[in-house]
Amino acid sequence: MSIRVYGTLLLGILLSFSAFGQSDIKVSGNYQNKSLVEIFEDLEKRYDVSFNYANDLVASHKVTVRLRNEPIGTAIDKILATVPFRFMISSQTNILIIPDPKKNLAPPPPTRTTVSGRVTDAETGEPLPFATVGIVKTSRGTASNSEGFFALPDLEDDSLEIVISYLGYKPIQMLASEFHKLEGSTIHLQPAATLLDDVTIEDQYQSAIQLMAQPGVARLDAQKINTFPNLGQPDVFQAIQLIPGISATSGG
Structure with missing residues (x-):
């Protein structure tokens, strides 16, 4: 892995571009809206090259480029064609990416x-x-x-x-x-289980009617008579007849 740093290098230690152009390294790749960092890392994995750059400067730049068995120098020119950078070399396979003030390029549009x-x-x-x-x-x-x-x-x-x-x-x-x-x-x-509060069902009619020991005799609670069904004003006899299980007969 190359070190992600860049600084001022003496021109005396740089080789000429012509020597670099004569390198027998040829690269291929199809990059669609890829960041420069992603492209450089991919090339380092597949070829005997090493890129040095300031990560915070190049990370936000993305390019689309297709390389078909291109000499390494030509390939880098194509990669950097639409971004404000140029490259220099410090050895046959060590490539330095630096800002190019001559490229007055607009910032890349936001990715949608x-x-x-x-x-x-x-x-x-x-x-x-x-x-x-x-x-x-x-x-x-x-x-x-x-x-x-x-x-x-x-x-x-x-x-x-x-x-x-x-x-x-x-x-x-x-x-x-x-x-x-x-x-x-x-x-x-995932389905979610829903817990509901407990519900208590109370038989209001039964609480209002108390069966007596004597068969056929029951006591009504006058305070709960309003809980009985009715068709108008509270009517004890009519309400009793509406309770399920109770039937009425008319006397002759």
């Missing part, structure tokens, strides 16, 4: 990204329609369709936190950059 996927039940695999998908600490969001699919386009930063929730399920919160790691872009929500 899209988050998309499908929300399903983790146990059954069934889609969860109209699940809520939102950006944490903002009012921006969307909902999954009837098949559980959703999309949040044009996000300005892949470090945004996204929360996916559905009634009766445990919500999931993750970074926008983590969505591409999901298998099949599927978010599996």
Whole structure:
């Protein structure tokens, strides 16, 4: 691994570019919107080269470039064509990346990204329609369709936190950059058990009627007569007839 430092080097220790151009190292690679750090590290792994640079200067710059069996000098020229840097060499394989004040390039535009996927039940695999998908600490969001699919386009930063929730399920919160790691872009929500308070059911009619020892005789609690069903003003005889299990007969 190369040391990520850069400083002033004496020109006397640098070799000429022509000597570097005659190197037999040829490189290939297809880099789509990759940072300079990622490209340099990939080339170091695959070829006998070492890059030295100030990490805080180059880390924010991304490029898209395709290299097809290019001489190393030509390849680096292509890599640095759209960024404000140039390269120098201190040995046949040691490459120094430094700022180039002659390149008056505009700062790279912010990277936009899209988050998309499908929300399903983790146990059954069934889609969860109209699940809520939102950006944490903002009012921006969307909902999954009837098949559980959703999309949040044009996000300005892949470090945004996204929360996916559905009634009766445990919500999931993750970074926008983590969505591409999901298998099949599927978010599996686990059902959440909901504990309810205890409910006590009391038979008000039974508490208002006290059976006596003598068969067929019962005592009514006058204070609870209003708990009996009625069709208007409280009527003891009518209320008793409406209680399940009690029937009335008319005398002749």
